[in-house]
Amino acid sequence: MQRILVANGPNLNLLGTRQTEVYGHTTLQTIEDLCRTHGETLGQTVTHMQSNHEGALIDAIHAARGTQDGIVLNAGAFTHTSVALMDAISSAEVPVVEVHLSNIHAREAFRHKSYIARVAIGQICGFGAQSYVLALEALAAHLAEGHTG
Ligand code: DQA
Numbered sequence: 001m002q003r004i005l006v007a008n009g010p011n012l013n014l015l016g017t018r019q020t021e022v023y024g025h026t027t028l029q030t031i032e033d034l035c036r037t038h039g040e041t042l043g044q045t046v047t048h049m050q051s052n053h054e055g056a057l058i059d060a061i062h063a064a065r066g067t068q069d070g071i072v073l074n075a076g077a078f079t080h081t082s083v084a085l086m087d088a089i090s091s092a093e094v095p096v097v098e099v100h101l102s103n104i105h106a107r108e109a110f111r112h113k114s115y116i117a118r119v120a121i122g123q124i125c126g127f128g129a130q131s132y133v134l135a136l137e138a139l140a141a142h143l144a145e146g147h148t149g
Contacts, residue, residue: 001045002143004136005068006035007060008050009076015101023101026129035072038133042140054078054085061088069148070139071096072132079104079114086115095142097135100125121147 008028011018016027032048039046047068049060057075064071071089073096078085089096096119103126104111117123121142124131 001043002069002140003067004039004044004046004070004072004139005060005064006032006046006048006072006132007057008048008074009057009078010052012074012076013050013052024128031129031132034129035132035136039136042136044136044140046136054082058084058088061085061092061094064094065092068094069143070094072099072135072139073097073116073120074099074101074132075116079116080110082115086119089116089119093148095139095147096120097138097142098123098125099131099135101128101131102126 012028015023015031016025028050035046035048051057057078061071071094075082075085096116098114098116098120104114105125114123122138124134124138127134
């Protein structure tokens with residue numbers, strides 16, 4: 001089984017009620033259930049964490065080293081600001097797929113820049129909850145090819 005951590009950053013705990021015109025009505029709980037069940041079909045054991053705190057996300061990435069085979073990361077607004085998260089990913093040697101519910105490239109200019117993209121194996125955005133499913137698929141294929149880190 002591939003061990004996958006799905007990590008969500010600030011404000012994503014509010015999904016379902018937060019800016020529904022941008023992020024839709026799907027709750028984080030529904031996304032977590034979707035990832036768990038879809039991951040099972042891919043031979044993945046999916047665990048979840050969400051935090052509104054940059055340090056907690058960094059700690060989770062550090063803890064993934066040697067204990068997870070891949071990370072699906074929606075860093076929320078920290079995507080656009082956090083050199084610290086970028087450095088944590090560089091140090092963890094665990095492949096990361098960056099995800100976003102919205103198409104960040106079609107939104108405000110400040111959302112076009114991603115520090116995560118520099119160190120992720122790829123980025124999936126704009127597909128709502130399906131972005132997470134596509135990220136699990138991408139990690140399954142990446143890991144099946146024998147890639148690590
Ligand atoms: C987001 C996009 C970010 O720009 C924003 O700050 C979020 C959510 C997304 O999933 O579309 O919090 O990561």
